[in-house]
Amino acid sequence: MATIRNELFPKIADGVYEWEDYVENDGVDEPRLHTLKITMTKTPDKLTIDFNGTDPQAKGPINWAANYGEYRFAKKWIAPILRNLADTPERAAEIDMNEGVCDCVDIIFPPPGTLVSPTFPAPVGMRFVTFLRVLGIFAGCLAQATGGRIPADQETIRIWGIHGWDDEDRFFLFREVLGGGSGGRWYADGSDVIHIVPNSRNLPAEFSETRYPIVVEQLALKQDAGGPGLKRGGLGYHKKIRVLQGVSLLSNADRSLLNTYGVNGGSAGSTYGISVHRANGEETQVPGLADDIEVAEGDLIEITTTGGGGWGDPLEREAELVRLDVIRGLVSRERAQIDYGVIFDGDGEEITVAEGATSAERDEQRQARRPLDMFDRGDYFRSLGAAEGSAAESPNVEESA
Numbered sequence: 001m002a003t004i005r006n007e008l009f010p011k012i013a014d015g016v017y018e019w020e021d022y023v024e025n026d027g028v029d030e031p032r033l034h035t036l037k038i039t040m041t042k043t044p045d046k047l048t049i050d051f052n053g054t055d056p057q058a059k060g061p062i063n064w065a066a067n068y069g070e071y072r073f074a075k076k077w078i079a080p081i082l083r084n085l086a087d088t089p090e091r092a093a094e095i096d097m098n099e100g101v102c103d104c105v106d107i108i109f110p111p112p113g114t115l116v117s118p119t120f121p122a123p124v125g126m127r128f129v130t131f132l133r134v135l136g137i138f139a140g141c142l143a144q145a146t147g148g149r150i151p152a153d154q155e156t157i158r159i160w161g162i163h164g165w166d167d168e169d170r171f172f173l174f175r176e177v178l179g180g181g182s183g184g185r186w187y188a189d190g191s192d193v194i195h196i197v198p199n200s201r202n203l204p205a206e207f208s209e210t211r212y213p214i215v216v217e218q219l220a221l222k223q224d225a226g227g228p229g230l231k232r233g234g235l236g237y238h239k240k241i242r243v244l245q246g247v248s249l250l251s252n253a254d255r256s257l258l259n260t261y262g263v264n265g266g267s268a269g270s271t272y273g274i275s276v277h278r279a280n281g282e283e284t285q286v287p288g289l290a291d292d293i294e295v296a297e298g299d300l301i302e303i304t305t306t307g308g309g310g311w312g313d314p315l316e317r318e319a320e321l322v323r324l325d326v327i328r329g330l331v332s333r334e335r336a337q338i339d340y341g342v343i344f345d346g347d348g349e350e351i352t353v354a355e356g357a358t359s360a361e362r363d364e365q366r367q368a369r370r371p372l373d374m375f376d377r378g379d380y381f382r383s384l385g386a387a388e389g390s391a392a393e394s395p396n397v398e399e400s401a
Helices: 002-011 069-085 089-094 099-103 127-145 205-211 319-327 333-340 355-368 379-388
Strands: 015-023 034-043 046-050 105-108 158-165 171-178 214-221 237-243 247-252 273-277 283-286 289-295 300-304
Touching: 002 069, 002 099, 015 127, 034 127, 069 089, 069 099, 069 105, 069 127, 171 205, 205 214, 247 273, 283 289, 319 333
Parallel strands: 046 105
Antiparallel strands: 015 034, 034 046, 158 171, 158 247, 214 237, 237 300, 247 289, 273 283, 273 300
């Protein structure tokens, strides 16, 4: 408790901060955004996290019953985000979040009947989407209170799979819990394909092909998935699997529409996507939350998982780092110019930064763009704001500095 109050709390400006984010679909009602909201109040010795403003509980399984046990689990689940305020990542790794946080953090839950205070018999089977989103909302409040010194957003768990019946009429289920890229940080790029659930990993091709009627044709990092920034977001998976018999496809995932957000002038990361390339040449886009999608023998399933949001102004990223990203296949040459303003001479691994052209390109982009926002939530969110006037406003970097 003393470490939190004496070392971390002073880095958070006293005041009241709000942030909200959304779950895209509950799988039962017609798809719509389900709002999760936090109002954070910071005083010298206390953080109060208020969930009022969160939407009513859903018919589908995205509810998270967090309002139990004197809220101790909820406090200890949220509090580790505070370690990002340590002076160095090494110091952050030394800070344990234990029972002491319960005396530093207060939580106010809405009356029973919301996404975070559901009443029986509300389904909760996909609560992981909601309790992970809550971490990002708390981080968004902290970013506003610290001048952006918090990592960008990430979405590091989703489930996809196939099921069917084998030659001996036995049911089988092939299911993977796949990670995604983490957000860029003030001191480093985000990490690629991290898994927040430590015992869940991409399944090895050898195991998968032995047990199930599939061929793993590709396992790679998704190029350009990481949000552009001074510190780039980590990349997600890019996986291709061909099925050897007719099966049904399932996807339990979010962030298929709404991007992981960038922070402090960084840009949003890429979304989750899953599609079926039919043997006849047609392509079927599958919603993030779906089941019993028919896949025929010979069809190819393509999965891409989210990239982390970027941190800081992409035009301030060292051109040499962008060059290395292009050589390694992490960033395409096209996006290097569009997102980072970097232009190259040469081809392949022999490319070099065209210093004069890059400087001119970056100057032109700076003059043409609007002031950078503290948060970038991506094109889909901007389209919602333009259409409905509902998008939560984001302070710009200068206002929050």
